[in-house]
Amino acid sequence: MTIWLGTPSVDGLGGVARVLGEWQVEAGAVQLHPGDLGWFRRFGGERTAAATRVWERDGETVAIGLLDEPDLLRLAFAPAVFEDEELAAQVAADIVDPSRGVLIEGKVYVEAPVGARVKDLLSKEGWGIDDPWTPLKRELTEPVEDSGLAIEVIAAETAHIRTAVQRAAFDGSTFIEERWHAMAEGEPYANARCLVGRDGQGEPVAAVTVWSAGPGKPGVLEPMGVHRDFRGNGYGQAITLAAAAMLRELGSSSALVLTPSFNVGAVATYRSAGFEPLPETHDQVRSG
Incomplete structure (x- = not known):
């Protein structure tokens, strides 16, 4: 099964936000929220679309990323694929490959939800951890x-x-x-x-x-x-x-x-x- 990475059109941003909304569940990990996409939208639709990354498998969106900064990628995953090895490997490969246009070269950061398999793979690739954040609910x-x-x-x-x-x-x-x-x-x-x-x-x-x-x-x-x-x-x-x-x-x-x-x-x-x-x-x- 092929995993496809792309960016949405400006008109497609609404669909991305709706998918992110579906992925928000009380029992799940805190992850990228449609509100994060909405707040970024203050920079305009074209810039927001250019900063958004969508991974699809068999026509279904399985992961979404937002480049909050050129050196910071924030990720969300469909709840059913948090531990999916194939998807995690592809997302990790796309992140570290500069030709994929996900992150700039040099020092970069990735925010992935707790429990997502991609975190383990990045750690194995030698990625460290940055300063702690506190979620509150x-x-x-x-x-x-x-x-x-x-x-x-x-x-x-x-x-x-x-x-x-x-x-x-x-x-x-x-x-x-x-x-x-x-x-x-x-x-x-x-x-x-x-x-x-x-x-x-x-x-x-x-x-x-x-x-x-x-x-x-x-x-x-x-x-x-x-x-x-x-x-x-x-x-x-x-x-x-x-x-x-x-x-x-x-x-x-x-x-x-x-x-x-x-x-x-x-x-x-x-x-x-x-x-x-x-x-x-x-x-x-x-x-x-």
């Missing part, structure tokens, strides 16, 4: 407590508010209004919401984007940030609670977020909002 079977903030669901005419908070929360952010509209044009955003929290004086103090994978499936927060002028007031916890509540409203079974383990402040914020840490994960790294 909150079950959404019960209602979420009130955030205490006035929460605004962002629409096209208020996108400038959302992007301004993002830039004030993350140094070097390039999230401008034009990029919000590019993101919102992508199919994954049909199951997403951007939220801005305002304090008692009406100032926008924090923002988050949440992505549902469909009813009964895990949703994700990507990204969440607090305006630099309003930190230290519990607004990170508050906007995270609002995010969890919105995902529950969208039908998500749980809310997921992933942060570097060294960012102890972020881990503490998510835990204060009822998120429980899962076992740490590591990207794999090839020194080049």
